[in-house]
Every structure is written in C-alpha cells, then in structure tokens.
Amino acid sequence: MSISAKEVKELREQTGAGMMDCKKALQDADGDFDKAIEILRKKGQKLSEKRADREANQGLIVTRLSDDGSKASALEINCETDFVARNEDFQNRAEQFLNLAFENEVDSVDELLELEIDGLSVADHLKDMVGKIGEKIKINRVIYTESEGQYISYIHPGNQLGVLVEFEGEIDNEDIGRDIAMQVAAMNPLAVNRDGVDSSVVEQELDIAKEQLLNEGKSEEIAEKAAQGKLRRFYEERVLLEQKFVKDNSKTVKAYLEENGIPLVKSFHRLQLGEES
Structure with missing residues (x-):
C-alpha cells in the first residue's frame, strides 16, 4: 500500500527511528501505526541482542x-x-x-x-x-x-568524568565546594581520610616499601621505620584531606577548607566513563 510522507513523519516523531525504517515498518504493517511501532521495537530487540558483546x-x-x-x-x-x-x-x-x-x-x-x-x-x-x-x-x-550536609557536583567538560562531594554541613561558598570536587576529579583520591583506605591496600603499600628497602641493603629495623615514612607519603598522595590542594600546593585540602570556614568532606563519588561498576 502507499504510505504518505506525513505518516512516515508522524511515526518517526513517535519512535525516533529513521525515516526509511519508519516507511518500511508502515508498509509491512499495512499502515497500522501500532503494528509498525511493534515492528520497530522488535527490530531494536534483535539489534540489541546482536550487539550485546560489543x-x-x-x-x-x-x-x-x-x-x-x-x-x-x-x-x-x-x-x-x-x-x-x-x-x-x-x-x-x-x-x-x-x-x-x-x-x-x-x-x-x-x-x-x-x-x-x-x-x-x-x-x-x-x-x-x-x-x-x-x-x-x-x-x-x-x-x-x-545527606544531612550538602552535596556539590562537578562535571568535567565532555561529560566523561563526574564527581559528587558530600560535605559535613551546609556550605556558604559553592565555588570552594566546586574546587574540592575538581580536586577529586583531578587527583583521584582513594578515600576522604586514612580510616577510609582499605586495610589490605595499606598492608600492600607497607610490604612493597619494606621489600624495596631490604633489597637496598637496609636492616629490618630501619626498613620498618622507613616504610612507615613511605606510607605517610602514600596517604598524602591518595587521601583527599591530606592531598596538596591543586590550586595552592602550600596547603592541604583540609587546611584550605578550615581556613575558609567550610565543613570538611564526608564522602565522595567519582565516576569515570568506561570504568567497571
């Protein structure tokens, strides 16, 4: 049967499918809109199954x-x-x-x-x-x-990285809050504070540092003490409140918040496009 351009346009507006797909669906459905929609949906189902492993x-x-x-x-x-x-x-x-x-x-x-x-x-x-x-x-x-406090959001240009930061209370300067969200985006901390770092990660860092020092010829006692120093540096790099503030390396994130009267960070979520959920 003959399908008008108006009918094709109407189906396209309803489904969002391509013009040619809409025309063919209407032809296969003898002009029945409901059947045409179902045909397009089944096509989407089949294509979805085919592309599942992509x-x-x-x-x-x-x-x-x-x-x-x-x-x-x-x-x-x-x-x-x-x-x-x-x-x-x-x-x-x-x-x-x-x-x-x-x-x-x-x-x-x-x-x-x-x-x-x-x-x-x-x-x-x-x-x-x-x-x-x-x-x-x-x-x-x-x-x-x-939260009983306040969240601040930051989306990096391109929408491939997003951050939610929870503060312990309400903040009166959202620009500062956004600075911290940008810090999370840029520096990818493991946790807000030391208590939030998984114990297995801490043990692994200590073992790696100690083994390296022993291989350099240090004694067991010296290696043990020096490993603790390396662990402190690990915290400074990977724990948010102990990280150097990216806009002013002379102070930590915690110091930056405290000097501006902003509640400390309680938690954060960092979503990087393509990472495993």
Whole structure:
C-alpha cells in the first residue's frame, strides 16, 4: 500500500527511528501505526541482542542535585562512539533517565531498568535506542544518595568524568565546594581520610616499601621505620584531606577548607566513563 510522507513523519516523531525504517515498518504493517511501532521495537530487540558483546566505552556522565543539595543522583550511560554521545537526542535521553532515578530515589541499574516512561520500561527504551541508533547502549551505573550536609557536583567538560562531594554541613561558598570536587576529579583520591583506605591496600603499600628497602641493603629495623615514612607519603598522595590542594600546593585540602570556614568532606563519588561498576 502507499504510505504518505506525513505518516512516515508522524511515526518517526513517535519512535525516533529513521525515516526509511519508519516507511518500511508502515508498509509491512499495512499502515497500522501500532503494528509498525511493534515492528520497530522488535527490530531494536534483535539489534540489541546482536550487539550485546560489543564494547560500549563512550557515553556520558550526568548528575543532578536537589535545590538544597541534600539529595544527589549520578548516572553513566554508554554507547560505542563519541559521535552518538554528542547527539542531542542521546543527551536528552540520559537526562530523562537521570531524572527518573532521582525522582524515584533509585540507586541500582536493575531498579532503574524496571521503571517506566510513557508506559514503556527503561529497558525497552534502551532497546528502542539501539534500534534507532544502531549501537550498543547501556546504563552502566546509577547513584542516588542523601545527606544531612550538602552535596556539590562537578562535571568535567565532555561529560566523561563526574564527581559528587558530600560535605559535613551546609556550605556558604559553592565555588570552594566546586574546587574540592575538581580536586577529586583531578587527583583521584582513594578515600576522604586514612580510616577510609582499605586495610589490605595499606598492608600492600607497607610490604612493597619494606621489600624495596631490604633489597637496598637496609636492616629490618630501619626498613620498618622507613616504610612507615613511605606510607605517610602514600596517604598524602591518595587521601583527599591530606592531598596538596591543586590550586595552592602550600596547603592541604583540609587546611584550605578550615581556613575558609567550610565543613570538611564526608564522602565522595567519582565516576569515570568506561570504568567497571
């Protein structure tokens, strides 16, 4: 049967699929819109299954905060190419999924995939995106968190790295808060303070330092003491509050916060595009 350009355009606006795909779906469905939509959805399902083993290490990190900074969400959505990640529709979808996670206080990918937008689950929306875009699309991570203090968000240009920093109380200078979020982005600390570093990491650092010193001919006693010194330097490099502040190496992050009357950092989340969840 003959399919008009108006019908193709209407189906494209409803589904986001390509013009030729919409035309063929309408022809196969004898002009029935509901059947055409189902045909496009099944195409997306098949393509999604075919591309399941493909690498998807491009994409976006997006974040959202409540007005008072007491609630925060972050989401990582992946695709195969940077070209798709820069597509306006892909970016709008990312924001849509982020808002859904934030509003429903969801902190796991599995939970988010079950939620619905316009009667369709997020999982099915992703399949539709695969059918339209032709690339593997997945949500890799989602975070939802609350605080009695305040969160500050920082997204590095390009949306490939995002940070949420939780402060112990409200802060009256968000520029300073953003400085700390940028510090987390740039210096990739392991933890806020020493207590947050996994004991196995500490033991490994001590063992490596001690073995190196013993190999240099140091005695057991000297190696033990010197290893503790190396561990202190490790903390200065990898613990946020002990790191040198990137904008002023004469002071630590903790000293910078204290001299500006800003509450200390309680926790942080750092999302790097493509990292394992």
